[in-house]
Amino acid sequence: MLQYNTASRVEMTSYGEVLHRFADRHTVTIAAGTTCAYLGDERNLREFMVADEMARVLRRAGHIVSFLLIDDSLDPLNIRQLRVAVNKDQTLIDKFAPWCGKPISQIPDPYNCHESFAEHFEEELLKRLHRLGANPTLVSTSKLYERGRYAPFVRIVLEQHDEILAFLSQKFPTYNPDKLFWPLCPRCRFLDGTRVTGTHNDCVQFSCDRCNSTEEIPFDEVEGKLNWKLDCAVRWVLLGVDIEPFSKSYLEPTAGSFFVAQAIAQRFFDWGERTVTPFQYGAVGMERQWSMKLLDALPSDMLRSMMVNRPATDFQISRDQIVSLASRHTVETDLNYLDFVRQILPMWLLTPENLSARQRDLVAHGVAFADSFLDSPTRLHLPTRNEIEGERPEVLRGVHAILARTIALRTEEGKDTREEFEPLIQDAMKVLGSLKGPCLHRLRTVVGQQQGLPAARFLFSLPLGYLRTVEFLLELTLQQAHPTFSQPQSPARRAA
Numbered sequence: 001m002l003q004y005n006t007a008s009r010v011e012m013t014s015y016g017e018v019l020h021r022f023a024d025r026h027t028v029t030i031a032a033g034t035t036c037a038y039l040g041d042e043r044n045l046r047e048f049m050v051a052d053e054m055a056r057v058l059r060r061a062g063h064i065v066s067f068l069l070i071d072d073s074l075d076p077l078n079i080r081q082l083r084v085a086v087n088k089d090q091t092l093i094d095k096f097a098p099w100c101g102k103p104i105s106q107i108p109d110p111y112n113c114h115e116s117f118a119e120h121f122e123e124e125l126l127k128r129l130h131r132l133g134a135n136p137t138l139v140s141t142s143k144l145y146e147r148g149r150y151a152p153f154v155r156i157v158l159e160q161h162d163e164i165l166a167f168l169s170q171k172f173p174t175y176n177p178d179k180l181f182w183p184l185c186p187r188c189r190f191l192d193g194t195r196v197t198g199t200h201n202d203c204v205q206f207s208c209d210r211c212n213s214t215e216e217i218p219f220d221e222v223e224g225k226l227n228w229k230l231d232c233a234v235r236w237v238l239l240g241v242d243i244e245p246f247s248k249s250y251l252e253p254t255a256g257s258f259f260v261a262q263a264i265a266q267r268f269f270d271w272g273e274r275t276v277t278p279f280q281y282g283a284v285g286m287e288r289q290w291s292m293k294l295l296d297a298l299p300s301d302m303l304r305s306m307m308v309n310r311p312a313t314d315f316q317i318s319r320d321q322i323v324s325l326a327s328r329h330t331v332e333t334d335l336n337y338l339d340f341v342r343q344i345l346p347m348w349l350l351t352p353e354n355l356s357a358r359q360r361d362l363v364a365h366g367v368a369f370a371d372s373f374l375d376s377p378t379r380l381h382l383p384t385r386n387e388i389e390g391e392r393p394e395v396l397r398g399v400h401a402i403l404a405r406t407i408a409l410r411t412e413e414g415k416d417t418r419e420e421f422e423p424l425i426q427d428a429m430k431v432l433g434s435l436k437g438p439c440l441h442r443l444r445t446v447v448g449q450q451q452g453l454p455a456a457r458f459l460f461s462l463p464l465g466y467l468r469t470v471e472f473l474l475e476l477t478l479q480q481a482h483p484t485f486s487q488p489q490s491p492a493r494r495a496a
């Protein structure tokens with residue numbers, strides 16, 4: 001049997017371990033990093049949702065939790081990010097390509113609604129996360145740099161530049177960073193073409209390929225950003241981060257960001273033996289065709305569960321997997337999402353004005369789901385002639401009676417909760433005796449509910465307008481084929 005030795009690994013992989021780790025702590029700070037150069041697809045959500053789930057679990061246990069979402073907003077924009085950011089809009093690509101190489105916090109918003117490129121995508125990301133029930137506090141690193149919070153660390157890195165490089169090459173031989181610090185050129189404001197050439201009298205000297213200049217600027221005045229792994233160490237120290245989700249590659253011991261940042265923080269940033277607890281989350285793979293489809297097609301709580309359940313497990317998003325999840329995701333009591341989309345949605349579409357806000361939301365997702373993940377489009381099922389013809393008249397009369405009783409219960413008698421409605425309609429079905437089975441079978445065919453939901457359940461859920469239409473069509477058929485059906489109202493009967 002495989003023994004799982006938790007003592008030999010630093011990373012956590014379950015929410016239970018997190019609870020245990022922080023059991024005696026009042027406050028816990030969780031961090032997750034991102035770049036708001038563009039809005040990624042659903043795969044990126046895993047890291048943030050896992051962080052938020054940790055926050056929920058800890059809060060539920062009584063801890064005070066901060067969940068910080070840290071945007072590397074001083075990072076320079078590159079052309080690949082720009083293309084994704086503007087949805088391959090060629091006009092915008094042409095307009096913003098000259099800005100590539102500048103920090104995203106210093107580039108205008110391509111859509112003209114925010115202060116900067118970074119702020120636009122920060123808000124888009126926060127909106128997306130709010131929808132999924134996560135409300136992190138956004139930390140924009142460019143603002144921390146602007147406010148001088150990084151300055152002491154930048155000074156350490158510049159003063160001990162060569163020692164840090166020597167330390168890294170000794171401790172992480174396979175990690176050879178090209179640059180430890182990227183100065184922001186004061187002439188052209190580009191960040192991607194600068195290179196530190198030396199330090200002298202508390203000044204840093206650097207060159208800029210973009211404008212072919214050389215500069216010498218005092219440590220405390222130089223603008224620019226640290227190498228990402230060093231930056232990660234600074235934010236832990238500055239923000240007091242306790243735990244952060246990382247994917248497997250970040251936790252690779254010979255050069256992974258986690259271990260490099262930890263070593264730098266402890267050795268150069270006076271962090272002693274402190275450490276951040278890494279939480280390893282599994283990778284999400286996805287065929288390209290599903291990119292950006294899940295956000296529209298899945299109810300928020302379903303997408304959230306998909307991302308946060310079994311957080312360390314890798315998974316691949318495919319049509320089969322999504323449809324199978326939908327068949328297990330409950331949207332209402334006894335109603336899973338797949339059955340809802342196939343059976344209830346078409347009816348709800350008939351009477352949108354009667355739907356609650358939550359139901360409308362479900363309808364919007366359901367329509368997108370049917371469109372993206374189901375072979376057949378959702379459509380309203382009205383009984384066709386051959387679904388009725390050939391059936392014994394007493395069975396059709398039984399079906400009609402169930403429909404009429406349903407409509408009466410839900411309108412005249414106002415039984416508008418499931419608890420009130422279901423036992424009464426079940427009583428009405430019992431009255432049919434041995435005809436109950438054939439009647440329910442025919443009823444299911446007539447309203448297109450051959451599978452899944454119990455009859456009392458769908459009779460409660462189907463819109464009244466739809467049930468009235470079906471009742472009316474059934475009545476017409478019965479009158480044409482079996483004139484005695486409406487006998488109580490017939491002149492002959494009245495005369496008698």
Ligand SMILES: [Zn+2]
Nearest residue numbers: 109113114120
């Ligand atoms: Zn904007």
Ligand SMILES: [Zn+2]
Nearest residue numbers: 185188208211
């Ligand atoms: Zn320059």
